[in-house]
Amino acid sequence: MTWGPYSTAASLRATALALREFASHFDGRTGIFGDDVAAGDRFVETAAATWHGPRSHDDLACVRAYLDAVRPMVDAISNVATKATAFAGDADTIAGYLDTHEATLADARADTPAGESLPNEAWLAQRGIEDLHLDWLAACRRHGLLVAAAMEPLEAAYQAEASGFSAPVVTGGDYLSALIGLAASAGVDLERLGHDAAAVRRHLEHGLVGDGHALVVVVLSNASSAEAVAYWNSLTDEERIELIETRPDVAAKVLEAGGMLSAYELEQLDGANAYPVFSEEFMAEFELSARLRVATIFIGEDFTLVAMRMSDGTVQVAVAKGVHHGVGVEAENGEGEAEAAIGLFTEAQQVFVFPSEESAASAIHALEDAVEDVGIDDVAIDWFLEPLLPEGANIVNEFEAEINNLWDDYGMVATFTGGVYAEAEVEIQSAVEEAELEGEVHIAVYDTDTTELATEPARSGIIVAGSLGVHGEAGSGAGPSGGAEGVFTIDAYTNDDGDEFVTITVNGSASLGIVGEIVDRTALEWDSHAEAGVAATVEITVPADELGVGLGDIATSLARGQLPSTIDDLYDAADIRVSVDTTAELSTETEFQLGTVELNVDIARSESQNVITLHKYPDGEFFSQNHVDGLIDTELGIDPEPEPDEHTVEPTVTGEEDGTTAPSAGEEYCAALPPRSGLNIPDYIYDSDGNAIATITAGNQCVPL
Amino acid sequence: MLDDADGPPAVWVQTDDALAAVAEFRAATMWHGSFLTVPEVVTGHDGADEVLRRAAFMLRELPARYSEQMAAAADAVTQGVVDATVADGGAE
Numbered sequence: 001m002t003w004g005p006y007s008t009a010a011s012l013r014a015t016a017l018a019l020r021e022f023a024s025h026f027d028g029r030t031g032i033f034g035d036d037v038a039a040g041d042r043f044v045e046t047a048a049a050t051w052h053g054p055r056s057h058d059d060l061a062c063v064r065a066y067l068d069a070v071r072p073m074v075d076a077i078s079n080v081a082t083k084a085t086a087f088a089g090d091a092d093t094i095a096g097y098l099d100t101h102e103a104t105l106a107d108a109r110a111d112t113p114a115g116e117s118l119p120n121e122a123w124l125a126q127r128g129i130e131d132l133h134l135d136w137l138a139a140c141r142r143h144g145l146l147v148a149a150a151m152e153p154l155e156a157a158y159q160a161e162a163s164g165f166s167a168p169v170v171t172g173g174d175y176l177s178a179l180i181g182l183a184a185s186a187g188v189d190l191e192r193l194g195h196d197a198a199a200v201r202r203h204l205e206h207g208l209v210g211d212g213h214a215l216v217v218v219v220l221s222n223a224s225s226a227e228a229v230a231y232w233n234s235l236t237d238e239e240r241i242e243l244i245e246t247r248p249d250v251a252a253k254v255l256e257a258g259g260m261l262s263a264y265e266l267e268q269l270d271g272a273n274a275y276p277v278f279s280e281e282f283m284a285e286f287e288l289s290a291r292l293r294v295a296t297i298f299i300g301e302d303f304t305l306v307a308m309r310m311s312d313g314t315v316q317v318a319v320a321k322g323v324h325h326g327v328g329v330e331a332e333n334g335e336g337e338a339e340a341a342i343g344l345f346t347e348a349q350q351v352f353v354f355p356s357e358e359s360a361a362s363a364i365h366a367l368e369d370a371v372e373d374v375g376i377d378d379v380a381i382d383w384f385l386e387p388l389l390p391e392g393a394n395i396v397n398e399f400e401a402e403i404n405n406l407w408d409d410y411g412m413v414a415t416f417t418g419g420v421y422a423e424a425e426v427e428i429q430s431a432v433e434e435a436e437l438e439g440e441v442h443i444a445v446y447d448t449d450t451t452e453l454a455t456e457p458a459r460s461g462i463i464v465a466g467s468l469g470v471h472g473e474a475g476s477g478a479g480p481s482g483g484a485e486g487v488f489t490i491d492a493y494t495n496d497d498g499d500e501f502v503t504i505t506v507n508g509s510a511s512l513g514i515v516g517e518i519v520d521r522t523a524l525e526w527d528s529h530a531e532a533g534v535a536a537t538v539e540i541t542v543p544a545d546e547l548g549v550g551l552g553d554i555a556t557s558l559a560r561g562q563l564p565s566t567i568d569d570l571y572d573a574a575d576i577r578v579s580v581d582t583t584a585e586l587s588t589e590t591e592f593q594l595g596t597v598e599l600n601v602d603i604a605r606s607e608s609q610n611v612i613t614l615h616k617y618p619d620g621e622f623f624s625q626n627h628v629d630g631l632i633d634t635e636l637g638i639d640p641e642p643e644p645d646e647h648t649v650e651p652t653v654t655g656e657e658d659g660t661t662a663p664s665a666g667e668e669y670c671a672a673l674p675p676r677s678g679l680n681i682p683d684y685i686y687d688s689d690g691n692a693i694a695t696i697t698a699g700n701q702c703v704p705l
Numbered sequence: 706m707l708d709d710a711d712g713p714p715a716v717w718v719q720t721d722d723a724l725a726a727v728a729e730f731r732a733a734t735m736w737h738g739s740f741l742t743v744p745e746v747v748t749g750h751d752g753a754d755e756v757l758r759r760a761a762f763m764l765r766e767l768p769a770r771y772s773e774q775m776a777a778a779a780d781a782v783t784q785g786v787v788d789a790t791v792a793d794g795g796a797e
Contacts (some may be wrong), residue, residue, distance in 0.1 A: 011749075015746065015747065015748055015749075018744055018745070018746040018747075021744045022743060022744055022746050022757065022760075022761070025743050025764065026760075026764060029764055039729065042729065073767065077764065080764075084757075084760075087753075091748075136748075136749075136750075137749075137750055140748045140749070140750030140752065141750065141752060141753065143753060144750065144752045144753035144755075144756040144757075145756075147756050147757065147760055148756045148759075151756075151759065151760055151763060154760075154763045154767060155763070157767060158763060158766065158767055158770075
């Protein structure tokens with residue numbers, strides 16, 4: 001048998017001595033810690049007697065509540081000391097018995113000649129030592145449990161202290177929340193006294209939490225209206241801008257509570273609320289696409305130009321050129337046709353931001369002119385044959401040169417995407433109606449570069465996207481049309497700070513309208529659509545590590561038949577945006593079939609109006625971005641629903657010698673323009689020199705400039 | 706002393722007493738949490754040893770942490786009082 005080092009009487013007496021010393025330290029701390037509490041009581045008593053003010057009651061109650069939490073710890077420490085002393089007593093008792101047995105055994109060994117067996121009492125003594133060893137282990141187990149039980153109040157205090165400062169829970173009424181309340185209410189007192197609240201606030205908050213900005217967010221999120229306004233007034237300019245940029249919802253609360261924001265701050269809030277993209281109108285889309293079909297080999301390129309009018313008055317224009325090479329199968333009979341393809345694709349996209357509609361419209365006209373000068377057929381031929389042409393013979397140089405010019409002044413984001421795709425389309429045709437079912441999946445990597453005009457940092461990542469749509473329309477001639485589409489995107493990316501995120505987007509839309517069609521089966525097919533619909537989008541962004549932990553917990557929990565515990569954490573960490581938009585679109589699609597070459601020309605103009613956008617920042621609550629927009633408009637004195645007349649511009653006229661005025665070019669244009677109908681698409685009209693002479697407003701009115 | 710004749714006092718502070726109170730409080734709490742050594746006890750029983758180690762850790766950590774926070778609380782309250790008084794022209 002192996003004897004442990006703590007099984008002798010001497011070792012147990014040493015342990016008992018250490019336990020008594022241990023207990024005495026606890027006893028000593030009881031007194032000292034009790035003194036701390038007493039000092040706290042005296043402090044509160046003195047402060048209460050010498051300070052009376054609107055916030056003094058609450059602030060001192062905070063310290064009192066803290067002291068109440070501390071008091072049980074004094075008794076707990078004393079209790080641990082008592083248990084340790086009892087533990088030492090048992091150690092000494094067992095050591096006493098061990099002394100007797102060890103002496104008996106030692107004597108017997110001394111008296112027994114070598115080679116002879118020990119007497120019976122020696123064996124009994126040895127057996128007794130073994131029993132005492134087991135007794136000691138049992139005592140250790142018992143006293144260990146007793147000490148642990150005595151420590152429970154200390155553990156609770158430790159957890160409360162640790163959690164209170166590492167993860168502030170304001171609603172729990174803990175110590176930190178009381179201090180936050182103090183920080184907020186300090187602004188009210190000090191503002192009333194005309195004091196420099198910012199200096200005092202910084203002092204109050206010093207040392208409370210490591211991240212001062214986080215505290216500002218917590219305080220403003222939980223303060224009353226009056227406190228929020230006073231607290232806002234105590235913030236520095238830098239702190240205000242940081243808050244506006246990172247939590248416009250919280251800044252909007254200040255505005256709603258009657259707080260004052262400077263014109264610059266309002267402008268920043270307006271932009272931040274729209275961040276990153278908040279389009280009110282989808283102004284125009286112009287698309288050309290071409291495809292070469294040789295047997296089952298698909299080689300295609302397409303070019304798109306999309307312009308969006310943003311809520312901050314700017315216009316964003318995205319120009320993209322895509323290439324896809326794939327293989328597929330195609331089947332056709334009298335009732336319809338089906339296609340399926342897989343392949344590789346790349347897309348290079350540039351996004352430009354223009355300060356106004358006029359400058360954007362001018363650029364778009366220039367691009368359209370460049371395309372018209374070249375000719376659609378030339379563009380298609382050039383794209384296909386470009387690699388074979390001698391250097392300098394690129395027919396679309398003019399168009400690309402125009403793009404390069406725009407990039408210098410208005411370039412915002414350039415993205416290159418490459419990956420694989422799979423798509424399938426089924427078209428069922430009868431004499432009177434036609435239906436299409438389309439689905440596709442893309443998996444791609446992308447990389448973006450940004451300029452200082454960008455509202456989002458550069459990033460790179462992997463994206464998985466898919467869509468499934470159905471569309472039906474009259475088979476020939478004019479008739480009704482309608483469709484529905486679902487789109488999902490999973491985007492895992494790293495931003496330029498090295499932070500990793502995952503954004504999941506789900507979009508559903510449905511539309512109804514009318515269609516007109518001319519079909520010449522030999523070479524030409526022409527469709528015209530006018531449709532209106534509604535679209536709903538949910539976008540969820542979470543830090544990648546949070547999502548990894550959350551998904552792991554969800555999988556583990558579901559496997560065990562339990563509810564996942566991290567769903568709440570994931571929800572708190574997520575940035576969630578929910579938006580609903582109405583859409584209207586007018587488009588024409590022309591398809592030429594020239595032998596093995598198929599050329600599509602699609603031109604669409606569409607408009608969408610945001611109905612509502614709800615947003616939740618990490619650790620925040622849902623708020624309406626539209627409501628914040630309304631607040632900003634109200635503050636700026638902007639009528640949220642202006643009368644059409646407010647948009648009219650008095651025409652500039654030139655006086656004539658006879659007192660009459662000659663109509664301007666814009667007036668002449670508008671006078672000659674027949675009444676417009678259909679969609680309200682804002683646009684600018686230019687003369688031959690490229691000067692804007694008139695504008696078509698959202699109210700569908702022609703206004704001379 | 707600042708007294709508002711139209712209602713309850715907005716702020717009424719005796720600065721010297723408040724400063725004395727916080728000075729005493731800081732003196733009482735700061736050094737209490739600043740040092741402590743608790744002897745290690747080895748019993749030969751893993752469970753009991755772990756509990757005793759945890760208890761020693763608590764005794765070292767808790768008073769220090771709480772004393773620091775109590776002092777911070779006192780500073781926060783007292784500084785608010787003092788600054789308010791200063792803003793009011795040092796009213797007594």
